[in-house]
Amino acid sequence: MNATMGKPFAVVTGASSGIGLELAKQFAKHGFDVLVTAEDNELDAAADEVREFGTRVETVLADLRTEEGVEKLADEVAGTGRPVAAIALNAGVGAGGAFVGGSSLEDQLAVVDLNVRSSVHLAYRLLPPMTERGAGRVLFTSSVAATAPGPFQAVYNASKAFLKSFAEALREELRDTGVSVTTLMPGPTDTEFFDRADMLDTKLGAADKDSPAVVAKQGYDALMAGEDHVVAGSPKNKVQAAAGNVLPDPAVARQHRQMTEPGTAESE
């Protein structure tokens, strides 16, 4: 117990695979003990991978789409009795397909519940001890998708735009508290995301993707440097983000459609 008390402590959500697992490894590699969380038992194998860096790793299984799941995680974090040096609010899902007639309401609301609601709820529960201590770092995983209206993943892109705005606002609010807030904006990344979002038949789903390890390293570095945001992955993601910020929304939405409409993978 004492051996671990001097080490910084990080919490990573969505840490069983993809970007979250790689973020957890970044924390471990840099000497953090880590609490990793996800909703299914794949988490145990992921935690073992993180332990290989010689750090202490705790697991919490929680479905963050639910209020009970979020409260359970917040209680478990508080129950460690350890000051949280860094939090990566990273868990997220997509839901591809037409909003009207091509997807279930349940899937679309799951995107809101996990990506938006759980992030707000967790930030509300986990940030006050940080501001009281006057120290802490918070990473929100948004996306390059935050810069574009996303036909055929409309709710997802909106959820990521919400996170970007929320994170930047919190960053300013907390400017003099010693707590810094950073937004990670990956482009298409090689994880389970597109399969889970039922988007493998889209041009975006079939396209080349960045390595989650590279994306996580850029996110970790930006977090530690106290940057407001980082567009991670290949340089074309930076171009896409810049275009999304200056071009008119209807033009960006039209372009996006060509990448995300079901069946576009075959038109290559």
Ligand SMILES: NC(=O)c1ccc[n+]([C@@H]2O[C@H](COP(=O)([O-])OP(=O)(O)OC[C@H]3O[C@@H](n4cnc5c(N)ncnc54)[C@H](OP(=O)(O)O)[C@@H]3O)[C@@H](O)[C@H]2O)c1
């Ligand atoms: N891949 C991309 O191209 C890309 C691009 C930009 C941003 N992002 C964002 O990056 C983040 C991580 O996604 P990823 O690409 O690494 O995908 P991923 O491999 O599918 O990882 C998603 C993680 O979220 C967890 N999760 C899903 N539903 C959950 C729930 N109900 N409760 C708790 N945890 C849940 C998953 O755990 P379980 O397996 O236990 O459900 C998993 O650990 C997401 O916020 C995503 O929007 C991804």
